[in-house]
Amino acid sequence: MNSATVEASHLGKMFGTKRVLQDLSFGVSPGDVVGVLGKNGAGKTTLLELMLGFTQPTEGAVRLFGHESYRLPGDAKARVGFVPQQDELVDHLTVADQLRVIASFYPHWDKDLMSRLCQEWGIDVRARIKGMSVGERQKLSILLAFGHKPDLLILDEPVASLDPIARRQFLEQLVEISTDGRRAIVFSSHIVSDIERLANRIWILKEGRFDWQGDLDSLKESIVRIHLRGSGRLPEVLAIPGALSVRRESAFPTAIVRDWTEGAQRELERQIAGTVEVEALGLEEIFVELHR
Amino acid sequence: MLFILNPQSGVPIYRQILEQVRRMVSSGQLQPGTELPSVRDLAVAHAVNPMTISKAYSLLEAEGLLARNRGKPMTVVGSARGTARGQTPLNKRVEQINPLVDQIVLAARQLQLSEAELVKALRRKWEETDE
Numbered sequence A: 001m002n003s004a005t006v007e008a009s010h011l012g013k014m015f016g017t018k019r020v021l022q023d024l025s026f027g028v029s030p031g032d033v034v035g036v037l038g039k040n041g042a043g044k045t046t047l048l049e050l051m052l053g054f055t056q057p058t059e060g061a062v063r064l065f066g067h068e069s070y071r072l073p074g075d076a077k078a079r080v081g082f083v084p085q086q087d088e089l090v091d092h093l094t095v096a097d098q099l100r101v102i103a104s105f106y107p108h109w110d111k112d113l114m115s116r117l118c119q120e121w122g123i124d125v126r127a128r129i130k131g132m133s134v135g136e137r138q139k140l141s142i143l144l145a146f147g148h149k150p151d152l153l154i155l156d157e158p159v160a161s162l163d164p165i166a167r168r169q170f171l172e173q174l175v176e177i178s179t180d181g182r183r184a185i186v187f188s189s190h191i192v193s194d195i196e197r198l199a200n201r202i203w204i205l206k207e208g209r210f211d212w213q214g215d216l217d218s219l220k221e222s223i224v225r226i227h228l229r230g231s232g233r234l235p236e237v238l239a240i241p242g243a244l245s246v247r248r249e250s251a252f253p254t255a256i257v258r259d260w261t262e263g264a265q266r267e268l269e270r271q272i273a274g275t276v277e278v279e280a281l282g283l284e285e286i287f288v289e290l291h292r
Numbered sequence B: 001m002l003f004i005l006n007p008q009s010g011v012p013i014y015r016q017i018l019e020q021v022r023r024m025v026s027s028g029q030l031q032p033g034t035e036l037p038s039v040r041d042l043a044v045a046h047a048v049n050p051m052t053i054s055k056a057y058s059l060l061e062a063e064g065l066l067a068r069n070r071g072k073p074m075t076v077v078g079s080a081r082g083t084a085r086g087q088t089p090l091n092k093r094v095e096q097i098n099p100l101v102d103q104i105v106l107a108a109r110q111l112q113l114s115e116a117e118l119v120k121a122l123r124r125k126w127e128e129t130d131e
Helices: A044-052 A095-103 A111-120 A134-146 A164-179 A192-198 A216-222 A262-272 A283-290 B013-027 B039-046 B050-063 B090-110 B115-129
Strands: A006-015 A018-028 A033-038 A059-064 A080-083 A152-156 A184-188 A201-206 A209-215 A224-230 A243-247 A254-257 A274-280
Touching (some): A006 A044, A018 A044, A018 A059, A033 A044, A033 A192, A044 A059, A080 A134, A111 A134, A164 A184, A164 B039, A164 B050, A184 A192, A201 A216, A209 A216, A216 A283, A216 B050, A224 B090, A243 A283, A262 A274, B013 B050, B039 B050
Parallel strands (some): A152 A184
Antiparallel strands (some): A224 A274
């Protein structure tokens, strides 16, 4: 038996001669909510597609429930839910028909959950998909991925077209799913504040590699803004370990540092013969700083 | 709502809960025996990750502020800093707020606010939140 939902080692992907992903090793356990962040073109969608087995890795391997994802057996496939960036709804169907079509693929379809969510999310089951707005289509596409109660839910930019109310309802539903601790969620989004709420683990992709991978809490404790208050004139050259950026225009210089520790703080306080104040940063600021 | 959680503040959510419970226990706002909301209820109400809340509860349990009873909600035990009932002495409570005061004073100096302007801003907030 294995307990990991996803396991990847040294995963890499090339399209022709273009390297898109490189040396990614990671694990996802039941109960995890992983937020995937990265600029456009950082490789987020390719990474999710490798996990889903839509494409074969060039290097390394990724396994879902112990099986190589590219050759996932049917019963393991039924344990995965996916919300793609571009929905795959059938235009000429009504919502009710679309629900029936998808439900027919799965033995354990939760009809009650579907009716409840249709009602709560304001989806009219009689509506024809052709006439729905982009946001409504996205809501339906998310809802369809919940129906078979997947053990692994993968969402690629699921909320780009949702209004704030719909986004909040979507987030609450994800929390509901994650509270039982048995299921795992991996989702990419540019809406950093959503990831900040929901995720316990963060993957930051930069040019196809992990620039950060770990607990959100550790990330917030390790990348911080520091304020230097020297007792006298500060030295011209400051040796600040892990500095991502330094600003010296005011009397109290500030810096953004990574891998911050209490040891680093003591060392710096000794160097400037003064005190160092630590300010916590929001995830958005951290993300921007890592991309300077 | 028992807690005020701000996921964007930079301070991890579990720390926000830790600090708020510690403060409310010190001040006597949370009395021994008070039951706290379940992890699930808090997570759904704030739309935040349930694990960050269980982490806070577990740490508070380890500190001796909360106790977990089988099949029952987390319950306030008492103050980790001595007195089992009632308020922690004033000087101890002031000690707990000092790190925040340091930050406010630092920010005010960087913004070149005068002492009077800072006190005024504090007083306005104090009155706003007075019940």
